[in-house]
Amino acid sequence: MAKQGLEVKFKFYDELLTQCVSQRALREGQWVHAHMIKTHYEPPVYLRTRLIVLYVKCECLSDARYVFDEMPERNVVSWTAMISGYARMGHSSEALNLFVQMIRSGAEPNEFTFATVLTCCTGAFGFCLGWQIHSLLVKHPFESHVFVGSSLLDMYAKAGRIQEARDIFEALPEKDVVSCTAIISGYAQQGLDEKALELFRRLRMEGMNFNYVTYVGILTALSGLAALEHGRQVHSHVLRLKLPFYVVLQNSLIDMYSKCGNLAYSRRIFDNMSERTIISWNAMLVGYSRHGLGKEVVELFELLKAEITTRPNSVTLLAVLSGCSHGGMEHRGLKIFDEMLNEEDGVELGIEHYACVVDLLGRSGQVERALQFINQMPFKPNAAIWGSLLGACRFHQNTNVGKIAGNSLLDIEPENAGNYVVLANLYASAGKWEELRRVRELMKEKAVVKVPGKSWIEVEQTLHTFHASDNSHPRKEEIFQKVRELSARIKGAGYVPDMGCVLHDVDEEQKEKMLLGHSEKLALAFGLIAEPQGKPIRVIKNLRICVDCHNFAKFVSQVYKREVSLRDKARFHRIVGGKCSCGDYW
Template sequence: MLARRCLSRHLHSSSNHIVSRQNNGHFAPDSNLSLLCLNGRLSDALLAMAFLGPEVCFHGYDSLITQCIGLGALREGQRVHAHIIKTLYHPNVYLETRLLIMYVKCGSLRDARMMLDGMPQRSIVSWTAMISGYSQSGLHSEGLDLFLQMLKTGMKPNEYTFATALTSCTGPFGLENGIQIHSLALKSNFDTHIFVGSSLLDMYAKSGKIHEARRIFDMLPERDVVSCTAIISGYAQLGLDDEALDLFRKLFNDGMECNYVTFASLLTALSGLAALNYGRQVHGLVVRREVPFYVVLQNSLIDMYSKCGNVAYSRRIFDSMPERTTISWNAMLVGYSKHGLGHEVVKLFKSMNVVKPDGVTYMAVLTGCSHGGLVDEGLDIFESMLDEKSVKPDIEHYGCVVDLLGRAGRIEKAFNFILDMPFEPTSAIWGSLLSACRLHANVHIGEFVFQKLLDLEPENAGSYVILSNLYANAGRWEDVLKVRQLMKEKTVTKEPGRSWIDLEKTVHTFHSGDRTHPQKEVINAKVMELFVKIKEAGYVPDLSCVLHDVDDEQKERILLGHSEKLAIAFGMMHTSYNGTIRIVKNLRICVDCHNFAKFVSKVCERELSLRDKNRFHLVVGGSCSCGDYW
């Protein structure tokens, strides 16, 4: 987007449309070409060009090329270029640049580069147009190489060239190249220009250097919708959702103009926060402001509603779309998958008869089958990938099959599948199998897998925790202590579990055994009240979730301090009777908290929506949408 904006502004500022002028009271010989082009009659103008032959001059060629650029008419543009060559007309730098731009706009980069290389003289517009063509086509290294070649000729880049070159600073060396271009922009006094500044902060944000991006944003003497959107998007893409929302509020209150990309970026942040109320407000704002519902914005709405627990509304948006891309289908499939709706995933996938599925599509379908317990269906879909060869499965697809088999308890088959893979197993694949070993109490294979993970990721606390769970379930407390000692020796720290709930535009966060919340005593009393009620209804605490060798009473006390239970109790205290309590957790929900939620929903007749690290749990009347399979 930044590259296209810079190129169009550059062309507009460098060359206004030239029309034929009268000469001694008569039109020039090729004036009819200009008139025909102005009236949108390109085919008639080409016939007139052929009839005039060598009488076609600058104004006629310029009008023809401009019309071809506007229509993206490659073949017609090639006819104009051929006519120039055949009639031995010698175009100036401007006209040759227009031809180059025509080829770039029509996606013929090879012809554009041949045009550039054949030009006896080149303007900064010529270089910038070619660099932009490479950048927009994803040929970033070619764009940067050309930028370097331009510098070697002594040509000074302007603000548009800097902005365009910066969009090519991606990949492993993107940050390094971007810093060098930033230094050159500083020396040339272009670093605070709106186009260059927007590209700089976008480059830093995409490289994970959000603080540097924010510093540049704060230094810009003026800001437009592109620069504001770039910094909001940077925060959202890095998972800094609160920061993205706070910045949007500030800029919006300051009068920031928003476009569909701004709202799409904001919806990404709201998806991470699972802030359904805010998401609805943004949706309403888009409608009230009559922002065009481009596909990218609709895709963001599908993603937001599904990640906020309202997959039914996601489907409403999906069904109402006049045009759907592969990303649209993938967003809907991922939504169903996260909610454990395996049958809906398979059904929707089989209805994809217009759009071609890609690797992400198959990832979503296989994950949906895994979370929905559809083992045979998932294996059939994976086999179809191998047979049809339209999408070659990569390591992530093989990982989905391991997860599919492991969740279903087919540990031995999953283990052998890993050994037979055409890829070297990653830590994610071994970690998936280790989780399955814990779930199905397979200590033997679990210990072997842990050793593999210890070699690959010795600093990953998750592996130690899962093995500790496995030993605790088996009553092997001495081995639990050994794992903890190993964690201390390797200075590995476990990410603390936390849950949060959004009430009245305020996010309340809870940690296990939380002692910091101002209402902690009232919340703990509510947890105990719920505990007594559901225990009478048959709830039995799952003490295996406690990784400490203490008596049962202490284990119960530890379980009651889990962040999910604190958030549920807080939600019960501060929401209306008919309202759904929506809670998000940063880790996987434990078995005991899952049972606790089911009994609370039944005894208190409340609907609970719990989103953990992997998926959603919609708990109603004592039953969970996951079918106790997660």
């Protein structure tokens, strides 16, 4: 009879807890738990585990841990439920510590335990533990399980070990949307955008179905490539599949179209959103900022300030200040900065906001005032601030302040090749060859290697990549001939090569030949050959576009009546009729 009574109680509590778990009914679940205690009922492992699951689902980790600690015996589901609770709430160290206790207790983890604990292995310390867990996995039959494999490759991808992640992915006997999304997102996060696109296309041809998270990952990659046609295709896939338009997906579309130079599409998506987060506003503000549309930045910022539910954050202010700087609105930018500085409950200003003020002053030619502002800042100037000032000195030909900025920059980042290049550009444009030689000797002494510049252009959904004086393209002869033709024709319209962009003390003829081999010019020439008349030419570069290539593109746009879009690592240059959106200073 006693046994039968226990079975009735078990069934009674089981049914109640099942309902509570499915409906996340915390209060009712607590009543059930209290009833167990009052009636001195000793629930078996299964019911205690159900209580843990209920408390975890209702985000009451302290209650879940109380039940867990009171358990006279535990099984793998109990351990996994508690570890999962910590993992879901972002308490990675607690989850990892509990996993270690589980191993020491002699309990055997299952595939769900491993998949859960691997999600906590982020950061340098976390990856070290994750690597040890991977070693442990070799002794279990779960390494090739799709759940475990997905978590494992995601861990390696987030640690920047993308090749190990790819090896795990390819070794999986079956691949699901989670594992595919993890590896595609991993490539995108590491800036390996072409790899992400290549894999996405392969998996799609193999019949893999993707979810909205996958599309967020591939849109990130397409943003990096500025591959507009591919981006439009992905947008069409999302619409055809009738995927739910979650805010994160809409934000990714805004970012993708913006980085591909199509702000009209970005704004259309933004305006049609039923719900916006601060990330949505920031994505649109950053888009306008990078295109140098300061007026639009300020107007959108005013709309945001009128919102009741959304407040600007530090990223918002950064985008607004940057937009004012790139849009030639230094007075408005300085006014906004002062307002935020004096606002009691406003955005907390960081060094990056002060860097924007230096940029605002520098772009307007006030380099001495910018230097004075740096010396009065409440922060110690960093590389970004000195780099901004050095760039301004390069543009405004102020070698005295430029030397101070350059030397400060080299003290902070002696291994950054870009700093040496900008300083060398400053000396070269001023004809100070002795100082230029000193910079070169410093580079050799520090064994600094300049990142090779490359440009690419998308034609008929194929990316064509060019390096300086590139001889690898199958149509190289035609491309070089086109560059020479462009140069000859635009000279008649007033184009004069900027020899200051050549960091070598050679004769003028050799300098001009070197300038014609720049990757931006090769990509632009190929675009004119391959793209039909009337279609904009869109060129992307991994580094900053040089002054000469910018002028070259402006004259090509004017003479050939073509719209040219140049995107470098910092911003966009939309050139129509020989006039650039950047106002000739970036």
